[in-house]
Amino acid sequence: MRIAALLLAIALPVSAAAQSVDDAIDGALDRHILPGFATLADETEHLAAVAAEDCAPTSDMLRSAFGTAFDAWIRVSHLRFGPTETDNRTFALAFWPDSRGATPRALDGLIAAEDPAVEGPDAFADVSVAARGFYAMELLLYDPEMMDAASSDYGCALIRAMAADIARTAAAIDTDWRETHADLLRHAGQNDTYRSEAEALRTLYSAFTTGMEFTIDLRLGRPLGTFDRPRPGRAEAWRSGRSLRHVEIALDSLGELAQILALADDDIDTAAITQAFDTAKETAGRIDDPAFAGVATPSSRIRIEALQQRVIEARDVTAAQLAEALDLSAGFNSLDGD
Amino acid sequence: MQRLLATGAAIAALGAPAAAQDTADVVRTYADMAEAAYTDSLTAARTLDAAVDALLAAPSVGTLQDARAAWRAARIPYLQTEVFRFGNPIVDDWEGRVNSWPLDEGLIDYVDAGYGSATEENDFAALNVVANASFTLSGEDVDASEITPAFLQDVLHEADGVEANVATGYHAIEFLLWGQDLNGHGAGAGNRPWTDFSQGSDCTNGNCDRRAEYLDSATDLLVSDLEEIVTAWTADGAARARLLSDPEAGLSAMLTGMGSLSYGELAGERMRLGLMLNDPEEEQDCFSDNTHNSHYYDGFGIQNVYLGSYAGIDGRIVSGPALADLVAAADPALDAEMRLRLSDTMRALGRIKTTAEAGFAYDRMLERGNAGGEALVTAGVEGLIAQTATIERIVDALDLGQVTFEGSDSLDAPSAVFQ
Numbered sequence: 001m002r003i004a005a006l007l008l009a010i011a012l013p014v015s016a017a018a019q020s021v022d023d024a025i026d027g028a029l030d031r032h033i034l035p036g037f038a039t040l041a042d043e044t045e046h047l048a049a050v051a052a053e054d055c056a057p058t059s060d061m062l063r064s065a066f067g068t069a070f071d072a073w074i075r076v077s078h079l080r081f082g083p084t085e086t087d088n089r090t091f092a093l094a095f096w097p098d099s100r101g102a103t104p105r106a107l108d109g110l111i112a113a114e115d116p117a118v119e120g121p122d123a124f125a126d127v128s129v130a131a132r133g134f135y136a137m138e139l140l141l142y143d144p145e146m147m148d149a150a151s152s153d154y155g156c157a158l159i160r161a162m163a164a165d166i167a168r169t170a171a172a173i174d175t176d177w178r179e180t181h182a183d184l185l186r187h188a189g190q191n192d193t194y195r196s197e198a199e200a201l202r203t204l205y206s207a208f209t210t211g212m213e214f215t216i217d218l219r220l221g222r223p224l225g226t227f228d229r230p231r232p233g234r235a236e237a238w239r240s241g242r243s244l245r246h247v248e249i250a251l252d253s254l255g256e257l258a259q260i261l262a263l264a265d266d267d268i269d270t271a272a273i274t275q276a277f278d279t280a281k282e283t284a285g286r287i288d289d290p291a292f293a294g295v296a297t298p299s300s301r302i303r304i305e306a307l308q309q310r311v312i313e314a315r316d317v318t319a320a321q322l323a324e325a326l327d328l329s330a331g332f333n334s335l336d337g338d
Numbered sequence: 339m340q341r342l343l344a345t346g347a348a349i350a351a352l353g354a355p356a357a358a359q360d361t362a363d364v365v366r367t368y369a370d371m372a373e374a375a376y377t378d379s380l381t382a383a384r385t386l387d388a389a390v391d392a393l394l395a396a397p398s399v400g401t402l403q404d405a406r407a408a409w410r411a412a413r414i415p416y417l418q419t420e421v422f423r424f425g426n427p428i429v430d431d432w433e434g435r436v437n438s439w440p441l442d443e444g445l446i447d448y449v450d451a452g453y454g455s456a457t458e459e460n461d462f463a464a465l466n467v468v469a470n471a472s473f474t475l476s477g478e479d480v481d482a483s484e485i486t487p488a489f490l491q492d493v494l495h496e497a498d499g500v501e502a503n504v505a506t507g508y509h510a511i512e513f514l515l516w517g518q519d520l521n522g523h524g525a526g527a528g529n530r531p532w533t534d535f536s537q538g539s540d541c542t543n544g545n546c547d548r549r550a551e552y553l554d555s556a557t558d559l560l561v562s563d564l565e566e567i568v569t570a571w572t573a574d575g576a577a578r579a580r581l582l583s584d585p586e587a588g589l590s591a592m593l594t595g596m597g598s599l600s601y602g603e604l605a606g607e608r609m610r611l612g613l614m615l616n617d618p619e620e621e622q623d624c625f626s627d628n629t630h631n632s633h634y635y636d637g638f639g640i641q642n643v644y645l646g647s648y649a650g651i652d653g654r655i656v657s658g659p660a661l662a663d664l665v666a667a668a669d670p671a672l673d674a675e676m677r678l679r680l681s682d683t684m685r686a687l688g689r690i691k692t693t694a695e696a697g698f699a700y701d702r703m704l705e706r707g708n709a710g711g712e713a714l715v716t717a718g719v720e721g722l723i724a725q726t727a728t729i730e731r732i733v734d735a736l737d738l739g740q741v742t743f744e745g746s747d748s749l750d751a752p753s754a755v756f757q
Contacts, residue, residue, distance in 0.1 A: 091614045100440065100502065101457045102615055126707050129614040198734070229476070229499050233458045 024264035041174035051163035055156035078211025083176030102130035118161035142239035365588035367658030373571035378415035417635030425594035441504035516625035527627035605722035618701035630694035683721030
């Protein structure tokens with residue numbers, strides 16, 4: 001599938017007091033990014049440890065550890081820059097959507113050949129991203145045919161290699177954030193990665209927008225398809241019944257980031273942002289359809305469409321708030337007739 | 339995956355905003371280059387169409403080779419237009435007809451047994467319309483007895499709402515001329531025999547009449563589609579008019595095109611993803627093994643826009659006041675940075691091209707564990723990412739905060755601006 005990269009975000013110039021911009025950047029680091037990746041590193045390490053003990057695809061312990069680790073990834077999945085982008089780590093953790101069936105094909109290939117890449121972490125890191133990360137593991141643990149194929153000695157080795165690889169990638173991201181990238185962001189304006197605080201703020205705002213777009217267009221838009229042609233089989237992680245859960249986690253995390261960015265200026269109406277996200281979360285809470293299977297039934301479809309609409313509104317309200325309060329340049333003032 | 343190009347307000351502009359007249363001149367140069375490059379694409383597509391007609395009139399090794407050569411040549415000007423796609427909605431709405439990729443080629447014609455069948459994503463992944471004069475689409479019977487341009491465009495293209503059902507454009511034609519590349523990561527491109535188009539007893543793989551009809555219609559359609567887009571860039575054309583009605587917005591469209599092609603499309607979707615999937619089919623021109631040229635001329639198009647100069651396929655130079663001039667006036671160091679970044683990218687893409695032409699094909703570079711190939715492709719990706727960061731700085735430096743695209747959409751619904 002081709003994702004048209006046509007998004008045009010609004011830049012966030014730093015016209016606000018420097019102190020509040022510092023608050024926003026520090027807050028994003030200390031309350032959102034660093035704890036998020038630390039949790040991801042911990043939970044994936046746990047997943048690898050559990051897999052080493054029990055590799056049966058049906059194991060409750062394994063599935064539970066997988067679920068917790070996947071949750072931790074979704075919470076930070078919008079932060080696709082810096083250490084997450086290095087060495088293509090985002091793709092290595094999360095290759096989705098997979099519109100051409102690369103994941104089942106790659107897994108079938110490894111299993112059929114009993115590919116020795118599972119024997120060492122470096123070798124497994126060279127495997128196609130389609131066969132790595134959370135979405136590949138979801139298929140092995142929840143797709144009936146794949147579960148059969150994975151219930152062998154080789155399948156066990158594959159699950160263990162996959163879990164260890166996920167943990168290794170997550171640890172690398174966490175380390176890079178703590179040891180290098182956090183300082184670059186915190187001291188924006190004093191390094192070449194972020195030449196000004198505006199660049200740092202823009203990067204964070206872009207992460208917010210990216211996460212919202214991903215949720216609107218992919219997590220919700222893919223299963224919704226069109227009214228005449230709904231696509232429940234395209235929902236994210238539908239086999240494990242996590243599709244709705246991912247939207248809820250994303251809303252929680254992105255709402256948190258929006259509030260932190262709002263620290264950059266006192267004039268931002270944080271209540272409006274809170275309300276928009278609360279409304280979206282309430283709408284999600286009323287849906288009793290974890291895999292979005294109901295997209296094909298008009299009565300339940302309407303609820304999922306409503307959720308998508310509320311997420312769009314939350315994005316738009318936040319964008320308008322942040323842009324209006326932070327953007328004091330001639331351009332937008334002239335729009336306001338100033 | 340995709341970085342959001344920032345526009346809207348700038349920080350305190352580093353220099354005075356360019357005079358309005360300068361801006362309009364720069365946008366005019368851009369529109370002139372677009373018109374020239376699309377005109378060249380049309381000229382080259384007509385040559386391809388004639389070569390296909392010759393192939394179908396007298397199939398042979400020679401006429402098939404000639405048609406393939408014409409296809410390769412037709413790609414050179416077209417790829418240099420890709421930078422005009424993003425940022426110009428008229429182009430972006432049209433582009434899917436001529437350059438959609440990736441495709442489930444089993445929709446079109448026979449494929450190898452290893453290709454598989456219908457998928458969860460696409461019921462028509464193995465439809466094979468060349469062999470099937472009728473089929474059912476969304477519960478309705480479809481008459482495919484005649485493979486006309488209208489049938490390809492209105493019925494088969496993106497059938498069932500699936501983007502991978504690519505029935506038209508360069509890549510559908512490429513598949514018909516080359517066939518599947520069954521060499522995996524090994525040497526060699528698709529190797530369709532010329533007898534697939536023979537109309538006598540030596541017809542191979544069946545339905546040679548329908549295959550010929552398909553190829554003929556697809557090339558005719560490419561020509562008419564390109565005629566349409568050339569018109570949009572002429573003196574009274576809609577794409578040109580839209581840009582010149584608000585030159586500041588036009589400037590932003592130029593930068594959006596450069597940044598989106600550099601980052602999300604080329605560095606992300608087309609290069610990095612293929613490398614990470616280790617999939618020999620994850621290369622844009624997978625049937626013809628022409629991907630190194632696709633990347634190279636895409637990058638070249640970005641450099642053309644910045645420097646305000648395009649070399650036509652007949653050797654004429656179309657140039658004028660350039661984006662580079664505006665940047666140099668606002669911030670000479672930033673202009674130097676941009677020129678350097680573009681050169682670095684072109685060197686990296688040039689290395690991929692020269693290496694591929696020397697025999698190390700792009701699909702082999704994608705092979706798992708192929709360190710040399712990975713380094714080559716990664717250097718291209720990194721160059722494109724680095725130039726994107728500089729493009730973002732240019733958006734700031736040119737103080738495009740006064741851009742008023744479509745009402746207040748840029749303020750209220752950033753993603754709606756260019757959709």
